[in-house]
Amino acid sequence: MIRGARAVIVLVLCAALVGGVWAQDEQPTPATPVTSGIDLERIEQATVFILQAQNVGDNLNITCFSSGTIVSRDGLILTNAHSTVTGPNCPGETLIVALTVSPDAPPVPRYRAEIVQSNTGLDLALLRINREYDGRLIARDTLALPFVEVANPSTVNLDETVTIVGYPGVGNDPVAAETSTVVAFVAEPSAGARSWFKASRNVPATMSGGGAYNRSSQLIGIPTTAPIASSLPGATCVTLQDTNRDDLINSSDLCIPTGGTINMLRPSNYARPLIRAAQLGLQLENLSERPAALADTDTPDAPAFRRLFFAPSVNDDGMPSSVIRSLPAGSTSLYLFFDYENMTPNTVYELRVTTDGVPNQIFSLSPVRWSGGQRGMWYIGSSGQPLANGVYEFTLLADNIPLETARLSVGGAPPEGPQFTDVIFGLVDARGNISGNGYVLPTGNIANATFIYRNLANETPWAQIWYYRGREIARTETVWDDGASGAKNISIQDANGLLPGDYRLELYIEGRLSATADFTIAGAFQGVLPQAFLDAHFSSADSVQEAAAAPGVNSLSAGTETLYGVFDWQSFAPGMLWTLRWLVDGSVFYEQTQPWLLDQDGQNYVVRLSNPEGIPDGTYSFELLVGPVRLAQAQARVGIGQLPIDPFAQAEGIQMRGQILDAATNEGIAGVSFILISDLYSVADFLETRSMDQVFALAVTDREGRFQIDRSLAYDAPYSVVVIAEGYLPIQADGILIERDTPLPIDMTIYLSRG
């Protein structure tokens, strides 16, 4: 504490020497209690309330609301997509941002925003503040807002304390913070083992879109839930306005869906690509993409789930290791697999779990947006979480309608029965060699599957069933004669060659499913990996046609506004899922998995990357993947080949604020300049040149004499300060060091004497 006050003492001494008096408040009173040592004040200031509204005639009707978090100084806001992106449930087109001006008061509308990036499946949206509340445009570089840093959620551990911040209501509720712990990691194919963090405490659904923070005040997750449409049974909603202008607020007016509670956090690393692309001003257009035959919002058939089964683990390719009906006592890992159909990004799905009839919040999944495709295989599961003994019942719901249920018992000894596990695939060439990457195989005549078997007795009936695009193409039912345990190869062959597309193998023992896995055949047989994508390269041209014909480039001049990624493809069946991923300096800024909609073979698939102000210098690459397997990539350098350093990207550090008072009257002085000089210069240097190049930050006092430095200060850097106001003696100080144990934020009071 004594060492911590050293900086303040230096300030006081320096100030006294030049005629002013400067002191830090002895006991700065934080507006809100500090939770677990985190910088809650800064987080609360960076937490915003977002209203989506619709222009109806001369009126603005509120259609949806959510919390949000400012993640950059220039006004990028991270929030949920379901409440901001225009859709059937949230039809508004205007986004209003209300800020926490006072921690104890409701948010105050200050700005309007636009959507710059979104991912409806992951339910994330990135907004940019672009207008004042009255509609005036705001220049991007004039904003200096409080913001938080996005953490690397891979460092989050089970039982770690997190603080969830958001707006708990739509009334007069001020921003609120709830302390919770991470009790489970939920896995899904869309984002792997840490698709969700599960929090121990349920918070109101209006906090959806806010933030969950670690002890370092970094954003680790976004509380996320998607309320079902107010027209569906069981929906919760609130009517706030007389939207039909009949002078009554009743059921005829628009009811805004609210949802119930949340305990799911979407890890913040899924927002990183959105933030990176927005900060760099990059726009990506898929110029060869055909419109999907089935629009997202025009699904003719209702969502459906089928073939529910459980697996004790999932491999790197998202396939179940085996199929189980019970788990032994002490198990810590469980995955529910199922097939799905007719799902869209607007579908709200939910998993309700009971243990011996009692709701189990640990394994349940709150209503969230669907993050997969239209049809396929999916899983929800978790590992590292002990399962209590009992009978577990898993019920899947879509749009609040229960569709399928599966049960599993936990307890007892490990099962001793016969079992198939760990199916992997390969392609056998003419010489009998197996190639392919487990689940992505090149086109050929024979597909080979290898699996492990245990505890099998000879003469046990077993079956293998092969499917191609959901249709059974081969079935073999026989008796086992390979002994008790080992590895076995089986295959499917077609003299005319196996068609490209999605395949599935199911293995049964005595009529019960014991193991299953999917694989994909695509591309030509060449090398270790199938060659589905060819000649991936970058080109620079004035038009799409020229880009397709232009030779590949690997270096472009600084300031290039448009860059094309071009590739050819072969033996890639329509409907197969593929992933396009773009990176800059090794960091992903765009990734989308989608069904292939073009012909099986073709040339010149073109993707355009652009920025009207020039693509920032950096090393850009794009990758083409099927599942987790990267089949092709290209790389090009723009300018110096490295991203410029953003001096304002750091939120961590010291927050400085204070009040400047008249020494005679003790009243705040408005409009006084508080100039913080960079640690590279002194007051003398600054007064000699009077150049803003030497200024680290500049603040001007408000009507009560209060000021706030809009940029975090670094520890142990010797800053200098100049406080000048016409009619007062100036204050100057050099060598202001702030040590790491200084109580934060620094809140100082400066007295100016008339002179």
Place this chain on the structure above:
Amino acid sequence: MTTPTLVEIGRQEEQGTLRQRWSHYFVLLYGLLCLIIAINLRDSTINATTNYSDVTSGIRAAYPMTWVIDSDGPYVFRVRDMARIGFKTSIVVDTQPVSLSTTTRNLVDALSLDRGNTLTGYRILEIDDAYTLPDDTPATAVTYTYVNVEVSPILQTLPSIVEGFDVIAIRQGQAVILSFLADASVFEEQRPVMDRFLESLEF
């Protein structure tokens, strides 16, 4: 009978010497001289300038020495009187490329469209098409006003009314836009600063 002696006591006439007389004159002279020097020093301090030159844009000018300069924004350079309470009186210099057919009035219109979108209550008060710079360069002068709001949404800063004065001139395929901005209450008082700046301007 004795004749009384009359003793008359009176104030002694001050009969200063010539040296004393000249001393007085010199004191007055010195005082006057000091006053003139002091006024001169004060004016020198207040009106002291620093030279700015930018080879790229071809602009040279002298701005008040105590003002703070920056060139990181969407302008060639900007100087501000950071000591002023409230809105910081500023001079902003910007350049724009123009075509052969572009007139200063076209530039005024473009500026108005842009400012109308970004400044609260932006209103043009006067346009003087016959304005000439001190070096007789023809120009257009625009006087306007708007409401300035500080960007920090956290602080309780009251908006202030700003009066602006633009001088727009075109020379050799380039338009130079010189803007003087001050709180409306001190605009006229501060205006000589802009006049001196224009006198020193070369482009």
